[in-house]
Amino acid sequence: MLPAIDAEIRAVVDSPRLTAYTGLRDILAYQLGWEGPGSGIEARGKRIRPLLVTLTAEAVGGDWQKALPAAAAVELLHNFSLIHDDIEDASLLRRGRSTVWAKWGNALAINAGDAMFALAFAALQRLEQTVGPAAAFRAGTILTDTCLQLTGGQHLDITYEDADSLPLESYWPMVTGKTAALLSACVQFGVICGGAGSPTLEILSRFGYSLGLGFQIQDDWLGIWGDESQTGKSNASDLTAGKKSLPILYGQKLGGGFAHAWLNRTKGAIDTEHLTELLVEEGVREYTETQAAQYTRDAMSALKQAGLQTDAGQALHELAASLLNRCF
Amino acid sequence: MLPAIDAEIRAVVDSPRLTAYTGLRDILAYQLGWEGPGSGIEARGKRIRPLLVTLTAEAVGGDWQKALPAAAAVELLHNFSLIHDDIEDASLLRRGRSTVWAKWGNALAINAGDAMFALAFAALQRLEQTVGPAAAFRAGTILTDTCLQLTGGQHLDITYEDADSLPLESYWPMVTGKTAALLSACVQFGVICGGAGSPTLEILSRFGYSLGLGFQIQDDWLGIWGDESQTGKSNASDLTAGKKSLPILYGQKLGGGFAHAWLNRTKGAIDTEHLTELLVEEGVREYTETQAAQYTRDAMSALKQAGLQTDAGQALHELAASLLNRCF
Incomplete structure (x- = not known):
């Protein structure tokens, strides 16, 4: 293709x-x-x-x-x-x-x-x-x-x-707009061009949104815990850049050691190793993985619900799985 | 409206x-x-x-x-x-x-x-x-x-x-794209929404392009010889900014006194009064007016050809005339 x-x-x-x-x-x-x-x-x-x-x-x-x-x-x-x-x-x-x-x-x-x-x-x-x-x-x-x-x-x-x-809530409209909307549009275009009806459009549009959110959360995970040789960028870069990623926002919301260290960080001399450890200790890594898993499950369950028993359906399943299984 | x-x-x-x-x-x-x-x-x-x-x-x-x-x-x-x-x-x-x-x-x-x-x-x-x-x-x-x-x-x-x-020829694709295309699109939208057929669309699309070019050439004229109190900007600004306007490009093409003075101008200390005089002496002002008049005639003749004998047709004629009679 x-x-x-x-x-x-x-x-x-x-x-x-x-x-x-x-x-x-x-x-x-x-x-x-x-x-x-x-x-x-x-x-x-x-x-x-x-x-x-x-x-x-x-x-x-x-x-x-x-x-x-x-x-x-x-x-x-x-x-x-x-x-x-x-x-x-x-x-x-x-x-x-x-x-x-x-x-x-x-x-x-x-x-x-x-x-x-x-x-x-x-x-x-x-x-x-x-x-x-x-x-x-x-x-x-x-x-x-x-x-x-x-x-x-x-x-x-x-x-x-x-x-x-x-606030953590700020995260969702941002990533829905930036990432999930276009992935959902791709799937909707496919449904319309393939001539399927409204029920399929509704189910697969949901698949697209969940795929987009799951993909983005994994990207955020990789931005802190990813393997540099695989992601091609430093896994400290999201912390250094102060990116509003899910782990960072959730860590702030918890108000614990990470939140304190984050507020008092000095630009140019951020101890990313220490911050990363705090995130793990405070369960932020686990939270991020749970969120990614939840959206991955939602995406895969919508795809299953659409019942696409064709070779292309299998290929679509594999493409989604490859996008959603990049880290853990 | x-x-x-x-x-x-x-x-x-x-x-x-x-x-x-x-x-x-x-x-x-x-x-x-x-x-x-x-x-x-x-x-x-x-x-x-x-x-x-x-x-x-x-x-x-x-x-x-x-x-x-x-x-x-x-x-x-x-x-x-x-x-x-x-x-x-x-x-x-x-x-x-x-x-x-x-x-x-x-x-x-x-x-x-x-x-x-x-x-x-x-x-x-x-x-x-x-x-x-x-x-x-x-x-x-x-x-x-x-x-x-x-x-x-x-x-x-x-x-x-x-x-x-x-080269002078560079001017036309630039202003056709920047100014005339949208004015022509406005007229085309009007024709389509008004339910008129292809012959009217073709004639009035031409009206839109000519209107746009005539309008832009007048704008260029105003950028050098306009009345500051009317245009709201210094009438030296196009020369100071080195704008690729029709008079400046045509003056360069002539290769006379203006072209020479233009090539040797020093940024920050441009004698706009002298340059303007040279443009008049060398017939550039007259050339610009002739070009503007030509496109104005084309626009008005296309509008007449469309034969719009209604109050709105008269209003459209007046709007076009007001856009095309801003200087001389």
Whole structure:
């Protein structure tokens, strides 16, 4: 499926409308891992989101090829958010390469992100040819709603940066918007393109949200207890950066030794080893694992409830399991 | 029509999806001139684009109220581009108030622009209720295409900034993308919502492009010879900023006294009075006026060709005339 997904994305990016503007397309091709220094398979990311679309379409009894426009759309939307997130977080590296803003500057990077955003809609509109205008229109409303959730979650994430402490409840709307909404949209697109009805849409939409939350909580776990050789980043980085991750927020809520040490930490000289130990002692690691397990169970149980007894259903199950079994 | 347009925009911005994310909506309400220091009629802009939508819908024999979702969409899209343009140009003021990035910082401003972008699509999708899903889908493809042209034109504008000299031909794709595409989209939305056929769409789409180009060329003229008390900005600013406006590019192309003085200008000590005189002497002012007059004639002739013998047709004519008769 991956070559077909890539070809579909290329067809959209190489539209005559865009190629009329020299230079802009090159930035997009760089972000997508096709061109420039370090381009190649590694630079393209795992394409998890488009695979969720096509596998779901096939799993509910449809033809995955009809879902290709939606698969391209979610990958373009994901890459739009990466370009802008990297500017907002001042990140210099992405998948081992310079970020777009680091290479072209803020102005061209913001604008290239906007073009990628528009291309996500352009990609989705090609659904008219494969599943008709009514389904294409419906998919458009889901994409729009997903964008609002993405920007809502990102807004919270940015405003949280300067907050010294936050209630645990702040965590859920942020990660629902930033991570779960798009994964759920992928599954919903798959259901719509596969021609399944509302009950399946409702069940699998829930699967998508739980998958997204379980995935994010595991990411937070890896950000403290992950194996550096596997995650590719220092497992102290979330503590150093003061990221509003689930373990850190829960540790603060407990008001024990970790919360005290966290409040009194000195920037630049954080004893991450000690903080990590406190989190384990106070049961925060266990809490995080319980939460991840809960959402993993919810996701898998929704998937089972959908009753997808096909090869694609099995492949979808395996993709979800691989996303949800990255740590413990 | 203006109160109805404002109410439609409010209905979209105050959607439950967005209000779930505290703070984000406030930034959008500020940009739209509803809230914050300096809010009010002046801060809202002239709402030219939504008026073009509703007046066109009525003028082709439709009901302007059915076009309200599209009117809201173009105003939201315009404001999205203003938020991002102000970051990209590092502009501190917009309509006499602090720009969004100057008030909230780059990260929240980029993200708020993205939310405004998504809301433009959310607004347009409400057309399903007034003109049905097929017309709503078609409008969506026009909005997407317009976004691609906008970002294409903006890409050129940013890359031109550092260029010392540019061929005159560079001007047209930039302003077509940045200004004319959206004005043409407004008119196209009006035609579609008003239920008129393809011949009218083709004629009035041309009207929109010519209107946009004529408007932009007049803007360029005002940027050098405008009355400061009317334009609200120094009439030397385009020369000081080295803006790639039509008079400056044409003056360079001539290769005469202006081109020589322009190449040898010292930043920080530009003799704008002398440069302006050279432009007049070398016929650049006259050339600019001829170009503006040409596009104004094209626009008015297309409008006449459409044969809109209604009160709204007359109002549309007056709106176009007011946009195209701002200087000479």
